[in-house]
Amino acid sequence: MPKIDVIMPVRNGEKYIARAISSLVPDAEFINKLIVINDGSNDRTASILSDLRWNGRLQIIHQPPLGIVRALNGGLNAAETALVARMDADDVSLPGRLKAQIACLERSPKVAAVGSQVLLIDADGFPTGDTSNFPLTSREVRRQLYEHGRCVVSHPSVVMRKDAVLACGAYRAPFEHAEDFDLWLRLSERHPIENLADVFVHHRVHAKAVSEQFRSRQSFSRDLALYAARERARSGTDPCDGLSGIPNFEELMSRTGEHGTIMQDLGTAYHAIDAIFEKRRAAMTVAAARAISALAKERYLGQSRRNRYALLRKAAWTSLMDLHFRTAFATYSAFVQCRVADSKFFRRMLESSRPGEARPRRA
Incomplete structure (x- = not known):
């Protein structure tokens, strides 16, 4: 078995790393090899890593705070093996995970990535249920x-083929x-992606998690990725090809x-929405209300119906x-x-009015 x-990228992970x-x-x-990318931590993360005892090869990459994308791509470039695993610095990997995922990829050479089920735990490590x-x-x-815009592959649970990931950007x-989410959309356009039925990662939910700290930006990036994927399918071109960095909202408005x-x-x-998420007082303009409404109707707002309704x-x-x-x-x-x-009643009416035409389920 290979x-x-x-x-493993980390920033200020002294509590859990x-x-x-x-x-x-x-x-x-x-x-x-375990590759840890220290993305500009200003807590005790660096000293913890320097004192770490790991019974194998360990490569620690220290970089200024360049962001998770630069950290992940740096880790990919430093990887030597055909298969690479992801791990977050605040999660827990369960025994048997890597063996099961490597075996899956060995059995299915066309599959580019395999994730697993995850159990959510709180800041103290107790299961949330x-x-x-x-x-x-x-x-x-x-x-x-x-179709639904749901990220159904847990990033820190994945083992993936390095060449396939690099080939799609x-x-x-x-x-x-x-x-x-953007990576899974692009990767799934070329290769199968699967999940194992077993729980192999305990995923920690806490106040400093990305989903809690950057809710507005994460929601925006998710919507932009889904729009880009559907445009690639429709026209063969990616509307985000000209974006080299993180776009600010004013840039897109023009x-x-x-x-x-x-x-x-x-x-x-x-x-x-950013002002709403950050609880800043800001007037909701007519243009913003119209944009939010238009995006919601096109299913480009929020990751689910519940998110869309909440934003509206x-x-x-x-x-x-x-x-x-x-x-x-x-x-x-x-x-x-x-x-x-x-x-459901409205969808059934539409389906009955167009017999023989398959209609996708709403997200």
């Missing part, structure tokens, strides 16, 4: 990613904090050309508090329209 390299690394010890026989139910087959993984800076409308709406909507309600409430009654009414009307369009 050995693999493990890529020792536990994360020690959780890999039971699978050390399958690890060629939530366990993932990610789809197992590549067909269902692709459908959930592309690796991680991309414009999708910071949803870089994994975007023109073939992809200008959606890009402008994304920039305008998230310029307002927040936008309507913010407008109401600012005494922008017309804007509040327009946004709440969009919320009602989305609820109606998402209802």
Whole structure:
């Protein structure tokens, strides 16, 4: 059975990194090299890493705070093996994980990546009671990613083929904090991606997690990635090819050309949503309300129906508090329209009106 390299980026991970690394010890026989990328930590992470005792090859890369995308791509470039595993510095890997995933990829040479189910734990390591139910087959993984916009592959649980990841462009800076979702969309266009049925990672949920600290940017990056994927399928071109770094919302608000409308709406909507997420007082403009409503109707807002509804309600409430009654009414009307369009009764009516035409389920 081949050995693999493990890529672990970290920034200010003093509280959990020792536990994360020690959780890999039971699978050390399958690890060629553990690559830890210290992305500009200003706590005790560097000293913990320098004192670390690891019964194998350890490569520590210290870099300024360049972001998760640069850290991950640096880890990929440093990897020596054909298969690479991901691991987060605040999660726990369970014994048998790497053996099972390597065996899966050995049995299925066309599969480019395999993840696993995850159990959510709190900041102290206690189970929250939530366990993932990610789809197992590549067909269902692709459908959930592309049609529903759901990230059904847990990034820190994955083992993947390095060449396949590099060939599709690796991680991309414009999708910071949803870089994994963008990668799975592009990778699944070329190769199957699967999940194992077993729980092999304890995924920690805490206040300093990316999903908690950067909710607005993560939601924006997810929507941008999904839009880019659907445009690639429609026209064969990627509207984000000209973006070399993390786009600011004002940059997209002035975007023109073939992809200008959606890009402008994304920039305008998230310029307002960012203030809502950060609890800053900011007037909800008519343009922002219209953009949020348009994106919600096209299923480009939020990762699920619940997220979309929450964003629409927040936008309507913010407008109401600012005494922008017309804007509040327009946004709440969009919320009602989305609820109606998402209802089972409405979908059944559409399906019955077009016999023989398969209609995708709403996200």
